[in-house]
Amino acid sequence: MSRRSGIVMALVFAFSVVGLDWSLGVAPDPYRSPDPMAYGSNLVHLVRYVHLLRALNNDPSPS
């Protein structure tokens, strides 16, 4: 058994930590991420912006 087996064990440990956390229901949510640099957050802003433009086009004078 070489030291590479130990490296594999360490990587399995690291991925298990992330996997267990994810499976316990706390996957990262890019749409609610606290990070303003999140791509997901930016996409949400873009989608909202497009929806807003569409809404304005459909109803140019909202009451």
Added chain:
Amino acid sequence: MVIRTLLITGLLLTLAVSAGVRFSLLLALGLLIGFSLERFGFGFAGPWRRLIRERNAQGFVAQLVAIGLTAVAIQPIIAFAPGTLIGAIAPVSLTMVAAAFVFGLSMQMILGCGSGTLVNAGSGNAIALTALPLFCIGSFLGTLLVPFAIEATPHIPISLTESFGVGGGVTVTLFGLVGVGFLASWYSAGSLWNKKLLIAGVILSALAILHVLVAGQPWGVVYGLGLWVAKAAQGLGWDAASAQFWIHPINAQALQSSILTDTTSLTSLGLIGGAALAAWRDSSDQPFKQPIAVWYFAVAALFGLLLGISSRLAFGCNVGALFSGIASGSLHGWLWLIAGFAGSIVGVKWRDQLWRRASEGLS
């Protein structure tokens, strides 16, 4: 090599999309730190051991250089953006000093400090792999003990930057480091300078400064490990509301969020991954099994547990308290250095005795 690069790039891009660019950068920084520490052989427990046993101060001096360079950069940066950036300022107390002593002792018993245990585990070291899960559990147990320690003895945070201003804080820090360097040179039996270790120190310093800019706080290790176990305990039915430490808003928020958005978790996972990358190529020619008796692994597990508990009670390990604490201008970092080194002197003696017994007739 190409496959590994593609895998890492894919991992970082996936994290950037799923959690955010900042978190992806933090994982990248952790990977780079782990890779550098493993590739250059830069550490904390080992150099202290060589200073104590062989009067070789080269690694210790490289640590002082790395801390000094980091201090010159981060104390002004943090003072320039108060609130947005925070330093590793922690309280000074009797329990903190006692815990730093135990940490110094424990890290010599398993030949791995906070960062060292992660890096050694990542590079496939059997003792570190045994100690790591217990280190995580100990870190969690430490969070349960912190409120009792705070009630038992006065805890006073002292920031050199607040006491003497930014210029004064940096000057006092540098004078302190030079003073410790002189003590080491007086004790040392050979050359103080090692080019490879100094390069590693400069790289580590640059990465630590980048860490402050990206994370908003200095590099730390232990918090993330305790958080992983707290989350697992919660999954098994443990009520976090029963623990004073975990009802603090920041910690409660961390418990409810993904570890992929937790700063220390990401850098600690990165340390394991970076060390694995650095060690992978030559690892197939090296044996996994170490020539020691099985009972030494139980010793490693016990001291791994103590490493975790003491690091929490000492408000950080060699990274969060010693490296980042001193670099941030926190007095607790200096007391950690003294107490941790005293513990290491005892730890080196104990470890030599036990290691000799554990390897008798097996090598």
